[in-house]
Structure formats: structure tokens, C-alpha cells
Amino acid sequence: MQQAEVKVREETGLQRGLVVLGIVVLAFNLRPAAVSVGPVLDEIRHGLHLNAGETGLLTALPVLSFAIFGALAPRFARALGMHRVTLLALGALTVGLFLRSRADAPITFLLLSFVSLAGMAVANVVLPSLVKLHFPDRVGLLTSVYSTCLALGLTSASVLTVPIAEHGSDGGPIDWRLGIGTWAATAAVAALPWFALVRHDRRETGPPRHLGLAQVARTRLGWVMAGFFGLQSLQAYVIFGWFAKVYRDAGFSASTAGLLLGVATGISIPLSFVVPSLTAKVRDQRVLLTAVMGFYPVGYLGLLIAPVGGAWVWAVAVGIGTCTFPFILTLIGLRARTPEGTAVLSGFTQSVGYLISVVGPFGVGILHDATGGWTVPLWSLLGLWVPQYVLGLLASRPAYLEDQLR
DSSP, X not given: OHHHHHHHHHOOHHHHHHHHHHHHHHHHTSSHHHHTTGGGHHHHHHHHTOOHHHHHHHHHHHHHHHHHHHHHHHHHHXXXXXXXXXXXXXXXXHHHHHHHTXXXXXXXXXXXXXXXXXXXXXXXXXXXXHHHHHOTTOHHHHHHHHHHHHHHHHHHHHXXXXXXXXXXXXXSSOOHHHHHHXXXXXXXXXXXXXXXXXXXXXXXXXXXXXXXXXXXXXXXXXXHHHHHHXXXXXXXXXXXXXXXXXXXXXXXXHHHHHHHHHHXXXXXXXXXXXXXXXXXXXXXXXXXXXXXXXXXXXXXXXXXXOTTTTXXXXXXXXXXXXXXXXXXXXXXXXXXXXXXXXXXXXXXXXXXXXXXXXXXXXXXXXXXXXXXXXXXXXXXXXHHHHHHHHHHHHHTSOOOHHHHHX
16 A cells, blocks of 8 residues: 555656546446447347347346456456556457447347456446545545546437437438447547556556455445445446336337436436535435435336326436445445555445346346336336435445454
8 A cells, every 4th residue: 555655646747647537538438338238229139139038138238247347357456457457448348349339140249248348347346446546535536527427428328329320320220230339439549548557557566465355245344335336236227228218118219218318317427526526525425325316216206107298307317316326436435445445345346236236137128028018117126226225324334444354
């Protein structure tokens, strides 16, 4: 930790500016691989002749990738260095996104989706520890910056995928390949600053760290954080993966459904800048949690009662509810004292959390097929709100990973 602090103090303003740039462009690209599929899911399913199981697996792949590679990310970072791993993750993201847009077989498409999502998962876990390493005294501010960029990338993919696909259709069926493949270009651009940032890893010396996921698994904090993260991710990835279809089944066009999803994700852009700073500053984080999570029931009940008439209002309410994501991202940085502790807490929280949440997108698809509608899936999401809120209250209590390990 002392060597990390020395390295940060020795960085010039230009070097720190490059780190901020790298974090910003990285964060922007950590959602399109997952979110761009939802608005054109019907076209992908028909174009590749996906069955119900393959379609459900496709919507569940983001959380499955996070569960598997989130657990491996801290080990990769220790072996190769956080900055090298980030560059490699962006490489996998770019290649996977590009090649899957050219795939013709369902298995090839799913495997390449897994590659791109694996890169996204590794970078997602490493990002909080990069903030802790370079800006240990600005965790709230930098988390605000990168979570806002996450929201911008997420919203861009939600709103722009269909128009991009329609632009390449020449009046025929929309070109879903162009719609999802475009995001490979932004990922490639995001990799550029990290070619310069990998030199940070060469300057880090000293004995290896041995803090691992098994140690975090022995702490109450680790399981509370993982459970809360898992349930908020379950809610979020059901929204990202299925709500465009919810809107289309309600009678909206593909472009309007994508726009409604964009409203749900877009409302998180300004809130993603505010929530982390408030989380780091407020005396009682439970008050902030309650204010954010209270919108979930409003959105879900609205969709159950008046899915068309109040669609725009319910989209806003659900979008505010998803801001539990920047809330817990900030908690990850605040619940550990060191970059190493942040990295392993991030890895445990996200890997176990996403393993919990994997049932969400896949389960909602099964419930929809079994019942022929969205009433049962929406009531299920509303029911899961209760344990999510309880775990969020527990995670909001002040605690440090290193203290519980001792």
C-alpha cells in the first residue's frame, strides 16, 4: 500500500489526466456489449433462428460472464498488473463485439458474445481498484465520473442501436449486425489511452499480495455486499435484456421501445454523477438508499396497471431504481482501506453477486414463456425488491473489509 501511495504522489498532472481519460473511455464501453442486444433481440432471434433456451441464455450471458470472470479478475490483476489486464480486457471486448456481428451460427454468436462480455466483466471488477489506487482521496468524485460514463454508454446503446441498424437497412429489415457491431469501434478507441497506461504496472514492485476471495468469503461484509449487488444486478439486467420486448409486446414499435428503454437508462446519467458523491458524503447512507429504491415499486406497479398509458413515467421510475448500481459501486471503494482490499472486495462482490443474478434474465424468459405474458415476471421482480432493500440497509452500515479480516 505504501508503494502505491508513493506512486500516486509522484504522478504529474498530465499523467493523472491520462488516467482519468482512460477511466472515462473505459467506463463508457462497459455496457454496450450487454445492452445493445435487447432492442434488436427479436431480429437476432429470427436472423439466427435462436430457440427459447438460446434466447434466454443470450440475455443471461452478461451476468454469467460477470460471475465467472469477476472471480478471476483479481487474480489476473495480481499476475499481470491492473493496467495490462484492463488493456487486454478491452482487446477481448473489441474482438468479441466485432466478430459476433459477423456470426451466422447460434453457437458462434453465443461464444463470441461470451468473449466480449468476459472482457467487459474483468474491466468492470478492476475499475474500482484503479480509482482507489490513483485517487484514494477522491473515491466519491471519480466514482461519480465513471458511473456517469457507464450510464452514458448504457443509454447510448439502448437508444442508438435501432437507429444505426435502420440506417443500414436500405428500406428492408433492420440490419441488426450493424447495430450491435458498431460498438466494437468505440471499444477500440477506448483501448488507445491504455497502451500508455500499462507502464504503471512496470513501476510497481514489492512482495505479492495474498488477499483472496476465500478470505472475503469469511466476512459478513463480503456476503452482504454480494447479496445486495446480486439482487440489484438481477433487476437491472432483466430491465436491460427484456424491457424493450415488454414495450414491444405492449404495442410499441422497435424504435419507440428502444427509446423507452433509453429513458429508463438515460435518467441514470445525471443521477450517476450525484449518487456516488452523496454516498461518500452523507452521514446515514440508508436514507439515500431508501430514496432511490422507493422508485422500483412505483415503476413495476405502473407497468402492471397501465403499461401503455403511463409508459414514460414508469420508465423514469424504474430508471431511478437502477441507480442502486452507482450506490454500491461507491460502497465497494468505501468499504476497503487499500487498493488490494478494494480489488478483492470488488471481485467477490461482483462475481458472487452476478452468480446470484444470473437467474434473473433467464428466469424471466422462462416465466414469460410459461405464462404467456409479463404479469408474473413483473410481480416476481417486485417481490425480490424486499430482500434487496434489506441487504442494502445492512451494506449501508459503516464497515471495512480489512477490519473484519483481522
